[in-house]
Amino acid sequence: MDDISSESDCTKYWIDWFLGAQGNEFFCEIDDEFLSDRFNMTGLNSEVQYYQYAMDLIMDSFEHDCDDQTREQIERSARHLYGLIHARYILTQRGLQKMFDKYKNGDFGVCPRVLCNRHPVLPVGLSDIPHSAPVKMFCMKCEDAYNPPLARFATIDGAYFGTSFPFLLFQAYPHLIPNKNAPERFVPAIFGFKIHEHAKLARWQNTRRLELMQRLQSYEDEENGRKM
Numbered sequence: 001m002d003d004i005s006s007e008s009d010c011t012k013y014w015i016d017w018f019l020g021a022q023g024n025e026f027f028c029e030i031d032d033e034f035l036s037d038r039f040n041m042t043g044l045n046s047e048v049q050y051y052q053y054a055m056d057l058i059m060d061s062f063e064h065d066c067d068d069q070t071r072e073q074i075e076r077s078a079r080h081l082y083g084l085i086h087a088r089y090i091l092t093q094r095g096l097q098k099m100f101d102k103y104k105n106g107d108f109g110v111c112p113r114v115l116c117n118r119h120p121v122l123p124v125g126l127s128d129i130p131h132s133a134p135v136k137m138f139c140m141k142c143e144d145a146y147n148p149p150l151a152r153f154a155t156i157d158g159a160y161f162g163t164s165f166p167f168l169l170f171q172a173y174p175h176l177i178p179n180k181n182a183p184e185r186f187v188p189a190i191f192g193f194k195i196h197e198h199a200k201l202a203r204w205q206n207t208r209r210l211e212l213m214q215r216l217q218s219y220e221d222e223e224n225g226r227k228m
Helices: 007-020 032-036 051-058 068-089 093-104 165-172 196-227
Strands: 122-124 136-139 144-146
Touching: 007 051, 007 068, 032 068, 051 068, 093 165, 122 165
Parallel strands: none
Antiparallel strands: 122 136, 136 144
């Protein structure tokens, strides 16, 4: 193994190992500058057991003697801490750029809904509170969330991505937002004739959705008018 010659290399050494582990493909690399800024870590010391040891491990500066059981707990805390920091980092301009690159590369997969025609998805949390729910996949085309396709992603905490990330990314890169016409729907039919109640429900849902979009647009226009 090559010698590690700089603090930057030390940091990347643990992070590279973490990112290369199976099941961690949704995570991006956090910049050294972000990790070194104590302001970015505000409040995390009360949420993570062995916080300082875990941070030392992430920064590859861990030099403490401990038994195997304690070391395992510190390793677990380091993974949890990286996830919590990751949720903050991907809301920054640099973090959004890295996740945008992964999105464009298809690293997060595609929507399982047939009529979305393999539209790419983004990881999203159902809660910002750790240990509340595993990560889900959000499709902007149908505006719905799905379970990840592979079992190895089912144990990833949704709080490591948070509830706001996909929508901030689409604000930063609005050209990624698909056509906002009513999504294509599968219409049940018997011998080519639509089943009345299902068709009626679909029309009602589309009407309510269009009304909501119009109200939101009206609200945005009013807000822009006040700012002028």
